[in-house]
Amino acid sequence: MTVSRNSLSRRRFLGTAAAGAAVSILPGCGPATTDTHPLVSFKPGEPLPWINWAANQTCNPAIRAAPASEAELVEVLRNARGVVRAVGAGHSFSAVVPTDDTLISTDLLAGLVGHDAEKNQATVLAGTRLHDLGPLLASVGQALPNMPDMDYPALGGAIASSVHATGTGFGSMCSYVAGLTLVSPAGDVLECSADQNREVFQAARTSVGALGIVSRVTLQNQPAFDLTEVATIGRTEDVLDAIDELCARNRHFEFFPLLHSKLCIAVATNPAQPGDTTMGTDDPQAVNTLRRVFDAVKWLPGGSGMYDKLVELALGGEAATTRTGPSYQVLAHVRVVRFREMEYTVPAAAGPACVREILRTVREKNLPVCFPLEYRYVKSDDIWLSMFEGRDGCSISVHQFGDVDFRPYFAEIEPIFWKYEGRPHWGKVHTLDAKRLSALYPRHWRDFHEVREALDPQGRLLNAHLKHVFLS
């Protein structure tokens, strides 16, 4: 298949589609907003609540601590009261952070500790946000081999929940961890790597913050490099038919199937070549425009079909959107439209069938949703609770706008993931409990909990959500 043929920049496509739909004159079409409905209120002078990015999780911790050194972190943990949780950027959609007892921010544990030029390794404090990590590594001539498509999370949170990007040759963020320092709930400082405290190392990469707080991470990097990303409009079925070839031909490949449409946005990213130039712009509000088109016609009889035709009609141009530059700038994208997300990783070979069933379900049940899916591949690893443990994975994400109740939509889709033996992303919305999760990790579930129980025998790090996913 050719994703470049009949392609068009996303900005132009969406602008054309909005105009073609005569959005402004159709009844029932109001301006889309993504204001969320706050779960809590706040008045100046009151204790600050904690709220996650997606505004679907909140808590009112009695104690908030922000240690600025490992020594302070040790003291804070030794003296902490009640349920203790750590927070970085707060980008998880699942309830991994909330506690009304002690909340420890890793914001001040940020920065580059040192680097090894020969090994291409760098040691970074775990509170470092990914958007700071790229420039920090570049300053010593290094770069992560791969990075997520948004760079808001803190490194520690990314490691705790196996945050990933796309590319059949690349593992999750955890796979680039050569070593880490873990401060246990008792305040013990453990150096962990393949050679030292190996079992803790296997558990601490993807621990959901259940072992302690990671204070620093040594990353296995590569020399700094440039990438070029090309985003084009294609046909979902063409992309799926050629998915193996697309993945083999491109360093990174992912695509975003449009719901109620035959089309998708395909994104291929490769090492930059001389002469590559940025063309078009990455429009962070594009999904809002898509939403306006969808809202304009969904109330009509056959509205879903009309939406498909409008999107189809709008896609007649030639241009693609191209972004080129340092890897950390190209891999990351701006996300200013708030949403809630569920993601499962199914075995790589099951990806096409799974996403086809999701698209068919949305269409046949005429679900009132238009936020594109996201479809990515991640290489297998041997990390005990990683979604990619023991098998190459295809990660499929469904999203709902932040001002809409996501539960009815996700409830329709989640059983499809179960049918394909999907493992849920630890930091995203899902409904599985410990019994069902343990069946998805038959090799190392018990190993992980032996380490967890040894480091946190009193369960001080277990909030309600962690009890649900680990103990229930």
Place this chain on the structure above:
Amino acid sequence: MGNPPDWKVRNEQGMDRLLVNTVLGLRGMPPLGYCSACSEQDLRELIKAVSGIAVAAE
């Protein structure tokens, strides 16, 4: 940053309203300004720096 004309309409709501919006988040602006370590006073200082709101408006 700190350019009052750009912030005239927002600043007319007053510092307390800006603070509440900062804590709860608004549209694309994340709750607490993405800062989990910040206190209320930290956020007030950040709001002043970004909005240029006059101290007297507090």
